[in-house]
Amino acid sequence: MSSAIELKGVTKSFGNTAIIRGVDLxxxxxxxxxxxxxxxxxxxxxxxxxxGRYPVSGGDILLNGxxxxxxxxxxxxxxxxxxxxxxxxxxxxxxVFENIRCAVLWSxxxxxxxxxxLGGLKDANLRAEEVMEAIxxxxxxxxxxxxxxxxxxxxxxxxxxxxxxAEVILLDEPTAGMSxxxxxxxxxxxxxxxxxxxLIMVEHDMGVVFNLADRISVLVYGxxxxxxxxxxxxxxxxxxxxxxxxxxxx
Amino acid sequence: xxxxxxxxxxxxxxxxxxxxxxxxIVLPLVFTEGFTLTLMSQIGIGIIFxxxxxxxxxxxxxxxxxxxxxxxxxxxFAAHALNxxxxxxxxxxxxxxxxxxxxxxxxxxxxxxxxTTKKSGTTFAMISLGIGEMVAACSxxxxxxxxxxxxxxxxxxxxQPFLGITYGPAIQVYYLIVGWALVCMAAMFAWTQTPLGRMxxxxxxxxxxxxxxxxxxxxxxxxxxxxxxxxxxIAGGLSCINYEIVTAENVGALRSASVLIATFxxxxxxxxxxxxxxxxxxxxxxAVGAVTQAWLFYTGLLFLxxxxxxxxxxxxxxxxxxxVMKARLMRRLWLPYAAAAATGxxxxxxxxxxxxxxxxxxxxxxxxPAMKLFGFEFNVTDTLPxxxxxxLLTGGFIVSLLAWKAxxxxxxxxxxxxxxxxx
Numbered sequence: 001m002s003s004a005i006e007l008k009g010v011t012k013s014f015g016n017t018a019i020i021r022g023v024d025l026x027x028x029x030x031x032x033x034x035x036x037x038x039x040x041x042x043x044x045x046x047x048x049x050x051x052g053r054y055p056v057s058g059g060d061i062l063l064n065g066x067x068x069x070x071x072x073x074x075x076x077x078x079x080x081x082x083x084x085x086x087x088x089x090x091x092x093x094x095x096v097f098e099n100i101r102c103a104v105l106w107s108x109x110x111x112x113x114x115x116x117x118l119g120g121l122k123d124a125n126l127r128a129e130e131v132m133e134a135i136x137x138x139x140x141x142x143x144x145x146x147x148x149x150x151x152x153x154x155x156x157x158x159x160x161x162x163x164x165x166a167e168v169i170l171l172d173e174p175t176a177g178m179s180x181x182x183x184x185x186x187x188x189x190x191x192x193x194x195x196x197x198x199l200i201m202v203e204h205d206m207g208v209v210f211n212l213a214d215r216i217s218v219l220v221y222g223x224x225x226x227x228x229x230x231x232x233x234x235x236x237x238x239x240x241x242x243x244x245x246x247x248x249x250x
Numbered sequence: 251x252x253x254x255x256x257x258x259x260x261x262x263x264x265x266x267x268x269x270x271x272x273x274x275i276v277l278p279l280v281f282t283e284g285f286t287l288t289l290m291s292q293i294g295i296g297i298i299f300x301x302x303x304x305x306x307x308x309x310x311x312x313x314x315x316x317x318x319x320x321x322x323x324x325x326x327f328a329a330h331a332l333n334x335x336x337x338x339x340x341x342x343x344x345x346x347x348x349x350x351x352x353x354x355x356x357x358x359x360x361x362x363x364x365x366t367t368k369k370s371g372t373t374f375a376m377i378s379l380g381i382g383e384m385v386a387a388c389s390x391x392x393x394x395x396x397x398x399x400x401x402x403x404x405x406x407x408x409x410q411p412f413l414g415i416t417y418g419p420a421i422q423v424y425y426l427i428v429g430w431a432l433v434c435m436a437a438m439f440a441w442t443q444t445p446l447g448r449m450x451x452x453x454x455x456x457x458x459x460x461x462x463x464x465x466x467x468x469x470x471x472x473x474x475x476x477x478x479x480x481x482x483x484i485a486g487g488l489s490c491i492n493y494e495i496v497t498a499e500n501v502g503a504l505r506s507a508s509v510l511i512a513t514f515x516x517x518x519x520x521x522x523x524x525x526x527x528x529x530x531x532x533x534x535x536x537a538v539g540a541v542t543q544a545w546l547f548y549t550g551l552l553f554l555x556x557x558x559x560x561x562x563x564x565x566x567x568x569x570x571x572x573x574v575m576k577a578r579l580m581r582r583l584w585l586p587y588a589a590a591a592a593t594g595x596x597x598x599x600x601x602x603x604x605x606x607x608x609x610x611x612x613x614x615x616x617x618x619p620a621m622k623l624f625g626f627e628f629n630v631t632d633t634l635p636x637x638x639x640x641x642l643l644t645g646g647f648i649v650s651l652l653a654w655k656a657x658x659x660x661x662x663x664x665x666x667x668x669x670x671x672x673x
Contacts, residue, residue: 051462073461082462089459091452102452106464110445112473118443164463 002065004029004168004198005050005081010059012042012049012222019045021222022059027215029064029167032199034209037219038242043202044086046219047172050200051083052076063168078106082166086173086202088153090160092146096137099145099156101128103163127163134193135159136185151182155189162193169194171201175208187211210234218242267436274428278421287420289536293529294427295488296512298434300524302481303509308518309442310474311454312367313375316382317482317509322501323358323385324351324483326395328490329402336408344406344417348430348487355483359476367471370457374471382506389498401497404490417491427488434481439521441477450474511553517563526564543613544605577671579664586656593649599624600642607635 003026012020019042027033035043048054050061052073061069068076091099101118104127110116118124132138135155140148145156154174162169174190175183187208190199203209209216210230217227220242226233233239274294278287299321306312328351334340335347342350366377389396396402407418415422441447449470452460457467490496499505508531516527531549539545560567574580603623610621611630619629628635 072466073458074464074466077462077464089456089462091455091459093455094451098448102448102460103463105445105449112446112449112469114441114444114446114473114477116444117440118445118448121445160459160463 002029003027003062004031004064005200006062006065007050008060008062010046010049010061011057012045012054013057019222020049020057023219023222023224025217025224025227027198027200029198030196032194032212032214033201034213034216035200035202035219036204036206036209036216041219042222043219044172047083047170047200047202051081051170077164077166080166081168081170082161082164083170084157084161084172084174086176088150088157090145090153090156093144095142095144096132096148096156096159097128097141100131100159100163101125103160104128104131104165107164107166131159131163134162135189151178151185154178154182154186158186158189158193166197168198168200171199171203173202173204175203175205183208270435271428271432274431275425278424284420285536287424289532291420291424291427291492292536293532294424294431295485295492296509296528296532297525298431298488299482299485299509300513300516300528301435301438301521302478302485303513304518304521304524305438305441305450305474305478305481307510307513308520308523309447309454310450310471310478312370312471312475313378313510314366314506315375315379315503315510316385316506317378317478318501318503318505319362319382319385320355320358320479320482321351321486321489322389322496322505324355324486325490325496325500326402326486327351327354327483328487329404329496330395332404332406332408332490333402336405343412344408344491345412345415345426345429347491348484351487351490352480352484355486356476356480358483359479363472363475363479367475368468370453370467370471379503382501382503385501386498386503389501396498397496399498401495401500403495406491406494423492427492430484430488434484435525438481442521446470446473446477511549515553515556515563517565519562520565520569523563523565526568530564542606542609544609547605573668574664577664577668579667582660582664583657586653586660589653590650590657593646593653595646596642597646597650600639600644600646603635603639604643607639 005025005027007023007025010020010023011018023046035046037043045054049056052068052071052075056069059069060067063076063079063081066079068079068081071079091102094102101124104124105111108121108124108127110121110124129138132141135158137148137152137155137159140152145153148156154177158171158174161171171190175186178186183205190201190212199212201212213230215227215229216233217224218233218236218239219225225242226236226239228236274290277290281287281290299317302321303314303317306314306317328347331340331342331350332344332347335342335344362381366374366381369377390398406423407416417423417426449460449465453465453467453470460467460470486496486500489500512527512531513524514527515530516525517523530552534545534549534552538548542548556563571580571583574583606623607621607630610618615630619631620627621630623635626635
């Protein structure tokens with residue numbers, strides 16, 4: 001099976017500080033992959049490199065076998081990769097519905113149109129309603145995103161990320177700051193929306209990681225020290241020393 | 251939370267648009283003086299200009315200090331086109347001349363806009379200022395096109411009259427302006443309901459997120475500016491027909507600042523805000539400007555007060571009363587509002603007295619010290635008018651503060667009651 005995402009010797013330095021120090025990683029299509037690691041390991045930076053938010057210092061990133069190195073975020077998004085953010089990043093002054101409809105416009109081909117009336121875009125409106133249903137925010141359709149509860153905003157963040165139908169989805173700490181029951185809901189939501197898609201997520205909650213991931217990569221100080229199925233990661237000596245050991249019986 | 255319901259044939263919307271059109275058509279029958287017709291023509295053109303400006307400021311979050319570039323260059327091109335029509339080297343009905351202005355605006359929107367919209371925020375504002383200055387300087391550097399200090403004069407009465415319409419009488423020009431204004435208003439409103447219009451809001455609020463859902467934020471801003479420049483150019487073309495002269499003033503910084511002030515006073519956050527702002531601005535300009543040289547001072551003061559105390563403009567001041575009306579709580583506001591109005595009038599009288607006698611004193615104290623204000627005749631060299639002026643100003647200020655405290659309390663009560671109802 002071909003790789004949805006492939007990283008070849010990717011490096012990133014800020015000034016003289018090397019944050020990502022040569023990452024090689026191939027994630028096959030349809031896999032749910034988690035990236036874990038201690039704080040400051042470079043997990044979010046890695047996401048920012050893959051999604052084009054930061055340029056890489058070296059190496060190559062391939063999306064479905066095609067190099068996307070040096071492309072800008074909107075170009076990478078148009079090639080079928082969508083991401084969420086650790087700090088909720090939505091359109092606060094728009095309603096839930098408007099947030100999601102904005103996110104489907106490009107993929108449905110409306111692009112920069114000023115000759116279509118939004119109200120008349122049946123496919124976009126229908127798709128937005130479907131996504132709202134999927135993320136459980138149908139009741140909050142006309143509420144401004146800025147006044148939603150935290151968990152609702154996180155759900156909307158995922159909704160905006162998946163609405164465009166991207167094949168590769170990057171979720172940056174989707175359950176951070178959530179209560180136990182909210183986390184359980186979020187896990188089910190992620191499982192549902194990532195069906196038949198490639199999912200890569202950064203996550204701190206080990207319950208979520210071992211519950212969702214097909215494979216796990218462990219990033220420590222800008223390098224991947226292990227990449228394997230969950231049960232092997234659990235038993236990996238190096239991982240325990242470098243990472244799990246520091247957070248005890250988490 | 252207000253629920254916005256989408257209905258295909260929004261009746262309220264038709265009523266609003268219909269009555270707007272009706273008012274614009276009927277107004278000259280009510281106010282028949284030439285003075286009001288001039289004012290209404292200015293307002294009609296100003297509304298198109300301000301709405302086009304608000305595509306940038308309100309909908310796109312781009313603070314431009316050089317929007318007159320597009321209306322002004324549109325006006326120059328329209329003036330040259332009109333002169334070509336008169337000479338017979340161009341065949342075009344005068345009624346369609348604003349389209350020439352619009353296309354010129356669009357062309358320069360493409361040229362300048364590509365650079366200005368690369369960045370948003372302060373960078374955009376600075377570049378727009380720079381381009382405004384550059385074009386204003388060009389207007390004196392290329393007298394062949396811009397006509398130097400005298401500008402380009404033209405004559406709108408040309409060609410064969412169509413159904414007896416020559417555009418000689420001002421009333422015919424007024425109705426031409428109304429026609430264009432209604433079409434442009436409808437088009438610019440429709441734009442807010444399109445994918446590009448919505449993404450302009452998205453890029454204004456959160457450019458990073460817009461990029462990660464597939465949009466090139468530069469392109470969204472660029473296209474928004476190009477369309478905005480098109481409508482600004484139409485306003486320029488109409489002003490060319492209306493005044494039959496285009497000068498460097500049309501592209502100048504003062505014109506750019508005026509549209510910013512008018513838009514802001516009206517309320518950039520609402521589609522109809524700039525319409526209100528334009529009416530207020532031109533009434534200040536024409537009505538207040540007719541009786542005092544200090545009109546710009548008063549306009550500046552109004553702008554200052556709005557920025558400080560009502561940044562949402564008149565539109566937000568109007569809309570904040572809608573939920574109160576729905577909750578039938580307006581009666582709680584009438585008394586404090588009446589008190590605020592009465593005390594405000596005292597304060598205003600004091601302010602006007604001080605400002606007017608200061609103007610007269612500094613400009614004409616030796617030649618014409620006698621003046622008339624509020625029906626009183628006096629000499630600005632006397633002490634009494636100064637004492638009265640400052641007395642009213644100070645007294646008015648103190649009682650106004652008390653009245654506004656009462657207004658604040660009434661609003662506090664209303665919000666409390668409404669929260670209890672919704673809980």
